[in-house]
Amino acid sequence: xxxxxxxxxxxxxxxxxxxxxxxxxxxxxxxxxxxxxxxxxxxxxxxxxxxxxxxxxxxxxxxxxxxxxxxxxxxxxxxxxxxxxxxxxxxxxxxxxxxxxxxxxxxxxxxxxxxxxxxxxxxxxxxxxxxxxxxxxxxxxxxxxxxxxxxxxxxxxxxxxxxxxxxxxxxxxxxxxxxxxxxxxxxxxxxxxxxxxxxxxxxxxxxxxxxxxxxxxxxxxxxxxxxxxxxxxxxxxxxxxxxxxxxxxxxxxxxxxxxxxxxxxxxxxxxxxxxxxxxxxxxxxxxxxxxxxxxxxxxxxxxxxxxxxxxxxxxxxxxxxxxxxxxxxxxxxxxxxxxxxxxxxxxxxxxxxxxxxxxxxxxxxxxxxxxxxxxxxxxxxxxxxxxxxxxxxxxxxxxxxxxxxxxxxxxxxxxxxxxxxxxxxxxxxxxxxxxxxxxxxxxxxxxxxxxxxxxxxxxxxxxxxxxxxxxxxxxxxxxxxxxxxxxxxxxxxxxxxxxxxxx
Amino acid sequence: xxxxxxxxxxxxxxxxxxxxxxxxxxxxxxxxxxxxxxxxxxxxxxxxxxxxxxxxxxxxxxxxxxxxxxxxxxxxxxxxxxxxxxxxxxxxxxxxxxxxxxxxxxxxxxxxxxxxxxxxxxxxxxxxxxxxxxxxxxxxxxxxxxxxxxxxxxxxxxxxxxxxxxxxxxxxxxxxxxxxxxxxxxxxxxxxxxxxxxxxxxxxxxxxxxxxxxxxxxxxxxxxxxxxxxxxxxxxxxxxxxxxxxxxxxxxxxxxxxxxxxxxxxxxxxxxxxxxxxxxxxxxxxxxxxxxxxxxxxxxxxxxxxxxxxxxxxxxxxxxxxxxxxxxxxxxxxxxxxxxxxxxxxxxxxxxxxxxxxxxxxxxxxxxxxxxxxxxxxxxxxxxxxxxxxxx
Numbered sequence: 023x024x025x026x027x028x029x030x031x032x033x034x035x036x037x038x039x040x041x042x043x044x045x046x047x048x049x050x051x052x053x054x055x056x057x058x059x060x061x062x063x064x065x066x067x068x069x070x071x072x073x074x075x076x077x078x079x080x081x082x083x084x085x086x087x088x089x090x091x092x093x094x095x096x097x098x099x100x101x102x103x104x105x106x107x108x109x110x111x112x113x114x115x116x117x118x119x120x121x122x123x124x125x126x127x128x129x130x131x132x133x134x135x136x137x138x139x140x141x142x143x144x145x146x147x148x149x150x151x152x153x154x155x156x157x158x159x160x161x162x163x164x165x166x167x168x169x170x171x172x173x174x175x176x177x178x179x180x181x182x183x184x185x186x187x188x189x190x191x192x193x194x195x196x197x198x199x200x201x202x203x204x205x206x207x208x209x210x211x212x213x214x215x216x217x218x219x220x221x222x223x224x225x226x227x228x229x230x231x232x233x234x235x236x237x238x239x240x241x242x243x244x245x246x247x248x249x250x251x252x253x254x255x256x257x258x259x260x261x262x263x264x265x266x267x268x269x270x271x272x273x274x275x276x277x278x279x280x281x282x283x284x285x286x287x288x289x290x291x292x293x294x295x296x297x298x299x300x301x302x303x304x305x306x307x308x309x310x311x312x313x314x315x316x317x318x319x320x321x322x323x324x325x326x327x328x329x330x331x332x333x334x335x336x337x338x339x340x341x342x343x344x345x346x347x348x349x350x351x352x353x354x355x356x357x358x359x360x361x362x363x364x365x366x367x368x369x370x371x372x373x374x375x376x377x378x379x380x381x382x383x384x385x386x387x388x389x390x391x392x393x394x395x396x397x398x399x400x401x402x403x404x405x406x407x408x409x410x411x412x413x414x415x416x417x418x419x420x421x422x423x424x425x426x427x428x429x430x431x432x433x434x435x436x437x438x439x440x441x442x443x444x445x446x447x448x449x450x451x452x453x454x455x456x457x458x459x460x461x462x463x464x465x466x467x468x469x470x471x472x473x474x475x476x477x478x479x480x481x482x483x484x485x486x487x488x489x490x491x492x493x494x495x496x497x498x499x500x501x502x503x504x505x506x507x508x509x510x511x512x513x514x515x516x517x518x519x520x521x522x523x524x525x
Numbered sequence: 526x527x528x529x530x531x532x533x534x535x536x537x538x539x540x541x542x543x544x545x546x547x548x549x550x551x552x553x554x555x556x557x558x559x560x561x562x563x564x565x566x567x568x569x570x571x572x573x574x575x576x577x578x579x580x581x582x583x584x585x586x587x588x589x590x591x592x593x594x595x596x597x598x599x600x601x602x603x604x605x606x607x608x609x610x611x612x613x614x615x616x617x618x619x620x621x622x623x624x625x626x627x628x629x630x631x632x633x634x635x636x637x638x639x640x641x642x643x644x645x646x647x648x649x650x651x652x653x654x655x656x657x658x659x660x661x662x663x664x665x666x667x668x669x670x671x672x673x674x675x676x677x678x679x680x681x682x683x684x685x686x687x688x689x690x691x692x693x694x695x696x697x698x699x700x701x702x703x704x705x706x707x708x709x710x711x712x713x714x715x716x717x718x719x720x721x722x723x724x725x726x727x728x729x730x731x732x733x734x735x736x737x738x739x740x741x742x743x744x745x746x747x748x749x750x751x752x753x754x755x756x757x758x759x760x761x762x763x764x765x766x767x768x769x770x771x772x773x774x775x776x777x778x779x780x781x782x783x784x785x786x787x788x789x790x791x792x793x794x795x796x797x798x799x800x801x802x803x804x805x806x807x808x809x810x811x812x813x814x815x816x817x818x819x820x821x822x823x824x825x826x827x828x829x830x831x832x833x834x835x836x837x838x839x840x841x842x843x844x845x846x847x848x849x850x851x852x853x854x855x856x857x858x859x860x861x862x863x864x865x866x867x868x869x870x871x872x873x874x875x876x877x878x879x880x881x882x883x884x885x886x887x888x889x890x891x892x893x894x895x896x897x898x899x900x901x902x903x904x905x906x907x908x909x910x911x912x913x914x915x916x917x
Contacts, residue, residue, distance in 0.1 A: 037886075081886055330764055362764055371758045373825045378750060385747060386766040393747045436765075510696035 026052045027103075028088055028214040029074075029183050036069050041415065043069040046083070047240045049233055051183060051214040056205060058225045058266055059218045061235035062455040063259055064413055064425040067218050070235070071187055076100040088182070098127070106181035108189050110447050116161030116168075122146070123160050124175040126243045127338040143174075150174055151200055159519055164509050172203065177208065179218055184208060186214045186291055188453055190224060194315050194481070202228050203337030204495075221482075234493035239512045255456055271380045280305055283342040286327070286358070286444050291336035293326035295319075296375055298441055301335060302327070304444060304475045307465060311478050313484045314496035314519055320479055321363045323496065327477075328353045328360035354387050356445035363479075365426070369433045372422035376414050379421045379432050383440045406435035413462070427454035434462070444475045451480055463489050483515055528729075544884075550879075554834035557817070557868055561841045565590075568849070577724060582711070586724045590844060598840035600626075600641040600804065601730035603735050605836040607780030608822060609827050614752035614769075614776040615675050616824030617682025618812045622784050624693020624874040625667050626804035629788025632660045633698040634798055637713055661785040663737075663797045668781020672774035690808070698800040702718040708796040717794030719721055728790050733788060739829065749827075752776055756824030811841050817868055 029051040043065045051057050061067050073080045076094040085092055085104055094100050099108070114123040121136070121143035139460050143156035152170045154163055158173065169189060176184055179184055186205075205215055205228060217229055225232065225246075232249055234241040234257045241257050249257075284303035292299040297319040306312055312320035325331045329347040338347050340356045349355045353360070362368035371379055375486040380403045384392060396403070403417045410431045421432055430450060435447060447466065451459040466476050466489050480486050486493060487510055495503040495518040503518040544550060564570040577588040604622055611619050636656035640649070674685035683785060689696075708714075716727050743749050751772050752761040759769040786806075792798050816822055818831030818837055841865055846857045870876060 079882065328764075349766075349768075350764050351768075354766050360764065362761075367758075368761050368764050371754045371761050373757045374750075374753060378753075382754065383765045385750060390747050390751065391745065393745070393750070400786070 026054075030086040031070075031074065032075055032086075033082065034070065034080055034085075036066075036073055036078060037081050044073065044237050044238050047080045047235065048243075050243065051216060051239075052231075053214055054209050054212045055230040056209055056215045056217055056228055056231040056276065057231045059216055059289070060225065060232055060254065060258055061236070062427075062457055064237075064428065065258070065455075066166075066233040066238040067235055068425075069238075071107070071185055071216070071218065074100070074183075074225055075105060075185065101179065104180070105185065105190050106176035106179050106183070107185040107213035108169070108176050109187045109189065110356070114160055114168060114172055114175075116159075118160060119156065120154055120158050120163070120171050120430075121156035122418045123171060124156075124178060126509065127347055128179065128291075146174055146178055147171075149421060150177070150204060151382060161244040169193060170197070170201070173204070176279050180469075181213060183214050183216065185218070188219045189217075189221070190219060190221060198224065220453065220459075222254065222456065225254075226251065258456065280308075282306070282454040284339070285341060287339040287342075288327060289337045289339075291332045291338065292324050293322060294334055295322040295325065296434070297322045298501075299324065300501045302494070304477065304502075307470050307473050308492065309476045309478055311490035311492050312494050313479070313483065313486055314514060318496040318519075319499035320496050321448055322499070324360065324448055324477060324479065325362075325503075328446060330360065330362070340447075351386065354440065354442075357441075358446065359383070359437035359440050359444070360444035360446045361430075361437055361448060363448040363452075365430055365433065365452075370421045370429050373420050375418045376407070376412070376421050376424070376432055377417040380406055380435045380439060383436050387440060388413075402439055406439060409438075410435050427458040430454055430462075431458065434465070438469075440516065442474065445469065446477045446479075446480045449481065451476070451482070451485060459485070485513070486492055487511065541856050547830065550828040550831040551834060553624060553819060553871060554817055554831055554838050555870065558834065558841060559884070561838065561845055565845055565848075572848070574804075580719065582721070582801045584719055584721050584724070586726075590848070592726065594840050594844045595837070596726040596728055597844070598837050599726075599732040600790055600807065601810055601814060601836040601840055602732050602808065602833050603783050603790075604780075605814040605832040606735065606739050607783035608811045609815050609818070609829055609832040610748070610752055610776040611780050612812075612815050612820060612822055612828040613756045614774045615823055616756055616822075618808075618815070619671060619686045619777065619780055620808045620812075621667075621671060621686040621689035621693055621804060622684055622780070622787075622808045622811060623804045624690050624697070625781070625784045626788040626791060626807065627694045627697035627798070627800055628667060628700065629660045629664045629797050630784045630792035630803055631788075631800065632663045632698040633657065633789055633792055634708065635700050635864075637708055637710075638701075638706050639903065640710070646712075649710070653716075655715075657785075657789055660789055661782055663875050664785035664788065665778050665781040668777045668779075669774060670778025671781075672817070674774035676753050676770040690748065694800050697798075697803075706797055710796075714793055717790050717792070728794075731786065731790060735783070736833065743775075743829070748775075753826055754841075757826070781908060811836070813865060814839055817865070839865075860880070868883045 027050050029049075031047065031049040034044050034047045034049070035042070047066065047070060049059075049070065057251075058415055059067050059070070059303065069078065072078045074085070074094070076096045076099050079095075083095060094103065094105070114509065115126070118126065121140045123145050123148075125139050141158040147154060147156065150173075151171070152174060154171065155166050160168055163171070170193075170262075173186070173189065184360065189201060193201060202224075205217070209215060217225070219225060225357075229244065229246055231245055232254065233243045234254070236258065244254075261519060266358060282305060284305050287303040289301050290299040291302065292511065298321060302323070312323055314320045322331070326333055329349050329352055333348065338345055345352075345356055346357065347358075347411075350360070366372075370384065374382075377399055381394060381399050383403070386398075388394070400417060406412070407414065408416070412424075412431045412435065413428050414432075421429055425431065447462075451460050454462075461517075466478055470476055478489050490510070493510060493515065494508040495505065496517065497519065505514060505518060537699070548565050558882045562573070573589065573591050575587055577585055578588050580586045590651045608618060608622070611617070612675065627838035633656045637652060638658060639745060640652050644652070671682075671686050671689060674680045674688070678685075714766070715721075716731070718725055719725075751767055752775075753765060754765070755769040761770050762772075787804065812822070815827075815832045817835030818828060818833075820832060824887050842861055843857070846852060847854070852860060894907055
């Protein structure tokens with residue numbers, strides 16, 4: 023046992039049918055430190071966390087908590103032993119209130135004084151600066167708030183080890199800062215925090231130590247000062263990596279004929295989801311982006327374009343010809359593809375195989391009475407698994423058992439197979455590893471070079487700056503600015519999002 | 526060394542195939558069926574005796590327990606087809622099928638009863654076709670009614686179908702003014718019994734026809750992909766251009782058509798109808814068939830063959846229990862429940878995962894052992910380290 027360690031894992035192994043998910047992985051967490059767990063998709067981060075929290079039984083190795091060897095039987099058991107977890111995907115119950123979610127499964131007496139609990143919850147939420155009432159139904163809150171409630175629940179449980187699995191992927195900058203302050207407070211109190219994230223900046227902002235995993239094996243444990251960013255990335259990828267420098271750019275925008283007929287044009291497009299009517303156009307070979315804070319209406323706008331939500335007014339022209347897009351199938355038939363923001367809820371069809379998930383959109387476009395032959399479907403799936411380098415045991419593997427980044431690639435494959443003229447990608451890089459992020463951005467630029475139009479949305483502004491030649495800025499459901507050329511830089515974008523100068 | 530390797534390889538492949546069989550959805554209903562057959566053979570060696578004997582009409586027909594079971598399972602098998610599809614797309618079950626079978630049967634009788642028994646063959650065939658088509662339309666409409674409640678008003682399937690579950694038998698009685706109908710034309714009973722000159726019960730042929738039709742439908746349409754997608758993730762299906770409401774409605778209509786066929790067979794068996802008793806509790810057996818087939822009652826992926834096998838298992842079980850003279854007929858349901866609960870537990874994801882876990886652990890231990898052995902070998906005889914590696 024190392025000095026001051028609250029948690030030590032030695033030689034952890036975990037097998038799934040045909041896969042060694044973890045092989046002899048060691049991990050040490052010291053008191054009062056924030057420890058980043060880094061690795062590509064499928065590196066074994068989530069599996070390690072799930073072994074630690076008793077979701078999966080381990081197949082080998084030992085776990086010590088403060089000098090005592092322990093056997094963690096179930097998530098409940100982990101909780102009782104002081105290991106609290108906030109998962110990437112929110113695992114609370116949307117149909118219960120905030121307070122009920124915070125205290126569910128923790129009240130010892132059979133009688134519960136809800137009034138008292140609500141007061142307690144309100145006090146805690148207030149302390150943490152979470153703007154929600156204890157009696158609000160959780161499902162009515164934004165994803166960010168739900169995430170913070172999950173953290174509040176964990177914090178309140180007096181944990182020794184707090185695991186944050188991608189907690190920031192749906193938070194905006196301010197909320198992230200709030201969370202970091204909270205993490206620093208807890209650190210000062212001696213809580214050991216395991217922080218799993220894909221955001222490198224955040225790791226360097228808040229963490230003390232980094233453990234890197236690759237392909238289910240331990241690469242090493244490093245003190246943050248000793249591991250520059252570039253090296254971290256190369257350790258994660260297992261190869262020297264010329265950062266994002268390869269991407270872009272600036273030059274390809276010259277090929278775009280901005281005076282020609284737009285591939286897609288909307289005039290006064292109005293939906294039911296609280297966005298103001300807006301005009302929008304995109305040209306052949308152009309990559310543009312929608313940006314704004316969470317809830318600014320950027321996702322709602324592209325959903326309106328695709329007909330995902332009810333469209334109530336406006337004119338839409340494809341190649342200059344007026345068309346009606348009322349439902350997703352209309353949009354698909356006019357060569358529009360849409361990769362939705364919420365991969366789990368709107369993207370994957372979890373139990374279906376990777377193959378079925380890939381062919382789904384094209385199959386629907388082909389029609390109910392014209393199924394692809396098995397050989398044809400297999401050929402399509404094979405082609406795109408190779409093209410996008412999707413890591414899957416086989417075509418028949420259910421998509422839900424793939425890692426997040428590979429799931430996203432399958433959805434991308436689905437829409438590329440549909441061969442669209444205009445591709446809308448809403449947060450395609452959320453919650454996936456650096457390597458895949460870069461791959462996706464490169465792919466976007468390649469598609470544009472081939473003459474496709476792409477709308478690319480990302481919470482990470484530097485990604486947008488790298489890939490887009492034009493940015494549409496939204497605030498409170500309204501388009502408040504359009505930036506291109508030299509205006510495309512972090513400061514200008516921030517200023518426009520914040521408002522005050524653009525019209 | 527190479528011979529050794531081949532041996533290892535073929536050994537694992539046999540094991541892999543075995544594993545695949547065990548994990549196959551058909552495995553448990555098949556084993557249940559085999560166990561039932563075995564049990565019957567042991568307790569009564571003559572249980573499966575099939576004889577060719579003249580029946581009351583003087584036809585030479587096949588008789589025996591096996592024939593009875595396969596014959597009586599027909600309605601259940603046909604229902605299981607529709608129930609599986611409804612389960613897949615809507616994530617719920619239709620509990621009104623027994624009552625709508627009454628409606629379907631009553632509709633058929635309403636048409637057939639108006640005809641005198643001595644009309645010509647061609648005319649009679651016309652009447653049968655008309656009555657069957659009308660019965661299909663009526664059942665499909667009732668199915669659409671259920672489907673509309675589920676798809677458009679988002680009512681849980683069990684609650685939505687509770688309406689017809691309650692009202693169906695009254696509607697059936699109302700169609701024929703609650704008359705006691707008895708069709709005297711012998712030809713009407715052919716569909717639920719035997720056609721003269723053919724020694725296999727007609728419902729068996731009808732069942733095979735239904736199975737062939739649904740197999741073709743699944744082959745030439747995307748019904749499987751669409752209903753599975755909708756059942757797994759309706760929101761995502763919608764964004765892929767599928768209309769989940771239409772698909773849910775469609776599965777209920779298909780179930781309605783299955784109900785029509787069942788209703789037709791049922792009334793033809795007896796040439797009469799008892800509104801309150803016909804196809805009583807068949808909905809529960811149909812749902813059970815789907816569950817026994819290892820299908821998730823929460824919707825999504827389905828295996829139709831497994832449901833069909835499940836239906837036969839239930840009918841075999843029922844018939845087997847009836848054969849025991851010691852068992853009081855009123856307590857048969859309790860015995861049936863015990864067997865069913867055992868089957869359901871064995872096929873539950875929990876037990877399956879537990880078995881998988883045990884297997885993984887064993888394999889991991891074996892691998893580690895092999896690795897340890899290999900490294901020991903290597904350390905011992907450095908010169909022959911090649912051999913050590915290969916044997917891993």
